[in-house]
Amino acid sequence: MKKKTYNFVPLFEREIPPVHPGEILLEEFLRPLNMTQSELAKKLNVSFRTINDLINEKRGISPEMAIKLANFFGTTPQFWMNFQRDYDLWKAHNKMGEKKAG
Numbered sequence: 500m501k502k503k504t505y506n507f508v509p510l511f512e513r514e515i516p517p518v519h520p521g522e523i524l525l526e527e528f529l530r531p532l533n534m535t536q537s538e539l540a541k542k543l544n545v546s547f548r549t550i551n552d553l554i555n556e557k558r559g560i561s562p563e564m565a566i567k568l569a570n571f572f573g574t575t576p577q578f579w580m581n582f583q584r585d586y587d588l589w590k591a592h593n594k595m596g597e598k599k600a601g
Contacts, residue, residue, distance in 0.1 A: 524553060564579070
């Protein structure tokens with residue numbers, strides 16, 4: 500069995516939240532492609548506000564948006580949904596932890 504070459508930190512033991520999928524979209528896709536939010540919105544046939552809210556972490560990735568992004572960028576819907584799942588779980592866990600402590 501191969502030994503892990505990285506330090507794995509379980510999701511709920513992280514001190515900072517996982518990366519929001521909107522940040523991934525902006526930093527790993529739009530900026531490297533020199534693409535604006537408006538251009539992406541037009542290509543995906545969604546409103547500018549939809550993309551802008553996603554990038555500004557005001558909304559999450561829906562399954563439909565995950566499919567659109569996957570088809571457009573050549574990824575998988577799971578790629579996008581996994582970022583959203585981890586982000587949502589971490590936030591919910593920490594919110595529940597705050598309620599227990601208070």
